Amino acid sequence: MILGITGAFGCGKSAVLSHFAARGWQTADADQLCHEFYQERDPSFLSALTGRWGKQVLDATGGVNRRALGKIVFSDPGELAELTRLIYPRLGEKLRTLTGSWKERELNGAVEVPLLYEERYESWFDATVAVWAAKEVRHARLTAARGFTAAEIRQREDRQLASDVKLERADYALINNSSREELERQIDLLISQLQLR
Ligand SMILES: CC(C)(COP(=O)(O)OP(=O)(O)OC[C@H]1O[C@@H](n2cnc3c(N)ncnc32)[C@H](O)[C@@H]1O)[C@@H](O)C(=O)NCCC(=O)NCCS
Numbered sequence: 001m002i003l004g005i006t007g008a009f010g011c012g013k014s015a016v017l018s019h020f021a022a023r024g025w026q027t028a029d030a031d032q033l034c035h036e037f038y039q040e041r042d043p044s045f046l047s048a049l050t051g052r053w054g055k056q057v058l059d060a061t062g063g064v065n066r067r068a069l070g071k072i073v074f075s076d077p078g079e080l081a082e083l084t085r086l087i088y089p090r091l092g093e094k095l096r097t098l099t100g101s102w103k104e105r106e107l108n109g110a111v112e113v114p115l116l117y118e119e120r121y122e123s124w125f126d127a128t129v130a131v132w133a134a135k136e137v138r139h140a141r142l143t144a145a146r147g148f149t150a151a152e153i154r155q156r157e158d159r160q161l162a163s164d165v166k167l168e169r170a171d172y173a174l175i176n177n178s179s180r181e182e183l184e185r186q187i188d189l190l191i192s193q194l195q196l197r
């Protein structure tokens with residue numbers, strides 16, 4: 001079985017993914033795969049990025065400066081659409097290869113896809129799981145642990161479906177408003193439910 005894990009910015013998708021991994025599931029994270037494309041420094045990809053946004057999106061070593069690129073694309077929907085156009089064909093290919101290899105080997109897998117509904121990835125998965133946490137809880141965690149400002153958080157949220165809508169669309173839900181132990185308890189329950197299907 002391959003699950004698609006989604007939810008709002010900072011709801012705890014990566015925390016969920018690491019517990020699935022601890023339970024022996026294969027895992028992949030769409031954000032992380034995009035970061036790997038940047039780290040690979042493919043010259044044609046880098047020149048597509050600098051062709052659009054100039055050298056300001058590179059760091060001192062010539063790699064991609066995600067913070068700088070994020071500032072540009074999250075403040076202008078047209079620029080975000082252009083980045084999406086550049087990156088999604090690569091992401092789709094990578095996810096297809098990964099999930100295909102899990103299916104061939106009959107392995108269970110969980111894939112974190114923040115924009116699962118926005119980019120219409122539903123049909124790729126046997127079931128979808130929405131992770132939900134109250135806005136103030138998400139914001140506090142993103143500010144404290146990851147250093148995002150309120151304005152940066154709002155900009156990303158404005159580009160995504162509301163977290164309640166993701167919850168309504170999902171086959172399963174995980175509520176991540178309290179401790180990690182409570183989150184992990186819910187994931188274990190979900191895994192046992194899925195095994196009974
Ligand atoms: C703009 C980039 C360079 C900023 O990098 P940064 O390290 O600051 O953020 P990171 O990649 O870890 O993303 C964190 C979160 O931001 C939100 N986010 C990322 N991309 C998008 C987007 N296109 N639209 C809305 N929200 C987004 C998601 O909630 C995501 O989980 C990066 O987010 C990116 O390359 N985005 C485009 C690729 C994409 O759409 N990724 C989501 C895959 S489903």
Ligand SMILES: Nc1ncnc2c1ncn2[C@@H]1O[C@H](COP(=O)(O)OP(=O)(O)OP(=O)(O)O)[C@@H](O)[C@H]1O
Nearest residue numbers: 008009010011012013014015141145178179180183
């Ligand atoms: N139950 C929890 N208790 C305390 N902190 C938590 C809990 N769940 C997640 N966190 C922390 O909150 C922050 C956001 O969680 P995480 O990175 O898993 O969210 P995400 O949904 O993957 O974010 P993104 O939208 O960037 O992909 C992280 O710093 C994480 O360590």
